[in-house]
Amino acid sequence: MAQRLLLRRFLSFGRSVSGSAQPFPGYQSPCIQTHGLLSTTSANPVLTSARTIHLSPSCRVTFNVQNNDDFQDRVIGSKTPVIVDFHAQWCGPCKILGPRLEKMVAKQQGKVLMAKVDIDDHTDLALEYQVSAVPTVLAMKNGAVIDQFVGLKDEDQLEAFLKKLIGP
Known part of the structure; x- marks a missing residue:
């Protein structure tokens, strides 16, 4: 029993x-x-095989980068502005910032996408974008880096960062 x-x-x-x-x-x-x-x-x-699937709005706009080709297609080639979160599994601040960013991106209702790049898996991308510390977040529009920050930010700062990328 x-x-x-x-x-x-x-x-x-x-x-x-x-x-x-x-x-x-x-x-x-x-x-x-x-x-x-x-x-x-x-x-x-x-x-048993009965399952319940829950989808949240953040799943539709947030994705993990799989490889360089995936990054080229989904980030560089995106017509929608993209927030790129360079993070690592072992990084404490990354574990705090990631969900905060996902929440803020989900609030934008598809006006911006979020790509998550693990620097341990994609070292070449981290080197290409000169990531020297994590978390590093890039704002990209039409394949170009518009803005970036390193470290933790609170929700107000993240909202201002997103507003600069999206525009009025």
Whole structure:
């Protein structure tokens, strides 16, 4: 009985299926979560395939850069202005700034996109854009860097940064 309760508790936690690495233990991706249902009708509990998918507005405008070609297509070739967040999994300030940026970009309702670039996976992009510290955030429009900042910013500063990129 105790094992069944422990197994139920373990399996009831949401699991991210977005395919990206978790930024820190216990983090749940805001984009896609599944919740397996535990069947207790048999002697052996079984995880059923029923799933619930939650999509948030930030998922539609935020994406992880996969490689250089992906960066060229989705950031440089974008007609929509793009915020590029250079971050690292081991960076504490990045874990604070990332969700803040996603929230602010989602508020813009598609007027701006957000690309997330892990500097450990894409060192060449970090070197190309002279990223010497993380988090570094670039504002890009028509393939050119318009503005940038390094470090944490509060929501008011982020809003002003986005307004400069989007315009009136």
